[in-house]
Amino acid sequence: MQLVDVRLGGPGARYALNAYGLTTAELVVRPAESPRGVVRLEHAQVGAFRDSPALWLGRSARGSVLVDGFTYGALNDTRSADARKRLHWFERVSNGYSPALYDQLAAAYQRAGQDEMAETVLIARQHRRYAAAGPAGRIWGALQRWTVGYGYRPWLAVCWLIGLWALGSVWFVGHEPVPVDADQNPVWNPWIFAADTLLPIVNLGQDGYWRLEGASQWIAGTLVAAGWILATTAAAGAARILKRV
Template sequence: MEITDLTPAERRVWQAFAVGEGVDFRESPDDDPRAGGSWGPERTVRADVLRALLLNGPTRDGEIAGVKLTGARITGRLDLMYGTVEHPLRLRSCHFEETPNLYGAQLRALVLSDSVLPGLTAGTLRIELVLRITCCRITGPVRLAGAQITGAFFVNGAELGTPPAPDGQPAPDAPDAPDPEAAAEAVLQLNHAVIGTDVWAVGLVAHGQVRLNGATVGGQVNLDDAVLSAPGDVALHAENLSVGTDLRAKGLRVHGTLNLSGARIPRHVNFAYARLSHPGGSALRASSCVVGELWLREAAPIQGTVNLRRSQLDLLHVPPEVWPGQVKLDGLTYQRLAPHLPAEQRLPLLERDMGGYLPHSYEQLAAAYRTVGDEAAARTVQLAKLRRHRRTLPPYARIWGHLQDVTVGYGFRPMRAAGWLFVLLLTGALAFALHHPRPLKSDEAPDFNPAFYTLDLLLPIIGFGQESAFAPDGWYQWLSYLLVATGWVLVTTVAAGITRSLSRQ
């Protein structure tokens, strides 16, 4: 392309390129690039001119060449497919008429902040420094699958996709509306991308799916105050995501499924003050994850199911009121729970598990209480586990379970045994004091003692010589049978409780 072919606006850009100077076509700092379709030739630059500059533009010794353009209308397609660009490309507050094609390109830095685009095709893009689409308005898909960015990716404040019309369908006459095929794609595609430092997406608004499947982020992913909306679908698809430090999402609002299955996040996943909503579907799917700490502090009650199956956590910070009506917790392991609450406030969650009775869930909760030294709460959980298990047994086995529960709380309430023994001892002693049983051998029988005779009946493993020497009759005989039977129940249940206690230690 010859310099004589350029318009006055393009000539300014061409001349500024060699020394890396900025060209600002804005009439005021408040110019809205969404109105860029009406900008005249004085603010119009052809994409072919930018391509020629970036690939073969003039340079000057001692100067750092680059495109630094603000407030321009860019016509035609900026096609750098498979190209290698040695100069930084900064196009701020610009209006693109066509989707740039950067597929397979290699760039030093790409800045599109505050611009309006119908889409961005940049799969397998290589960037040495940073990629910024901060505060952009992009109606079509941003295709960055397989991209490699040595620095950070900034998408904070951007709005991606087209908001639906009131009837739930994309407005066909919306400004900058994408084509129907593009509208069906994820609005942000970072699957299998490699980001050297951070993904900065504070305040991002996405009308459609955000995809991070298999992505690797060296630093943190920050979704604070973001809005991800894909009602009835997966709003954030981040299976097997690998993050170097944290996933921050304070104040995040999600309409649809938030899928983190298989993610590896060594420090925090922070959903404090978040709102997760997918009524009738899965609101949070985080199965098979390995996470340091999962926080849902001060979050709104989750609408939809929560799936944490087979995940491993160090800390689970979720107030009871945040959990939804249905959960999936099979195989979930954690070291500690926060905030520390009585077991009675945590146990209802285990009743909501869609997998039914899961002994592991109760054992895990009990172990978490023991970790912080709350043995009383751990016993309460174990007792609740046995009561829940009792519902799965046949009727005859439930009767035995109810008897153990009432008498000594399955061995987790040993003081009940002392109370029952005292009541039975007092009853038997009074009854046999009023009516001595007849001696079997009057010349050999010891002096009758109603208290020790009752103890002989109650405690089958201890003998005081009274039971073998005297034989009650009438209803007193039936009372002796009752004392023997209840004594066996008390002794066996207490022994079971002691055995469980010793095995835990």
């Protein structure tokens, strides 16, 4: 089915295109101008879907293109129309958060070999998901976004760990604490101490031997909390990725 350089809808028309439940090997919707009316693609099953900006950037926005249950195997212009541009198109017309919309788009990019764009879509999916949650959900979502990229960018957690470890080490280089038990004669190493404080569960032989006071106590507490937050968000992100494998 091909609709190229045509005018869809007209004055007073409710639907510019009604393709509800359509099943076809190919659907091409490239109108000459923005549709005048609602475009229904709900529950349509399409092998290859080819479109143009005119379909999405119409005079109206929310609800102008209905895509609930719309599935497609391949998408045109996966290179020229990047993920952020398509996300803008889809989010402009969608009524609220629709997980399937993001999943379909990400799958199309993956099938086209555009893994980076698929990742961008999946990150946007999680961002919209948590944005629609309550205050606690938004806070948890923000932590996952900036620390591990919702699990899709685990290297962010490594960057945070290295940065916090370096800052903590620099502080403790100039602020050596006193031993809890001088008879044990522990050897002070600020670099290992910062890592031991930051990394949860791991014991590097420095934690527990020193009496921290004042600002050092607060900094050590911050490192402990940051380490657990990073570990928790990384585990949550990894679990999400494993569910999709």
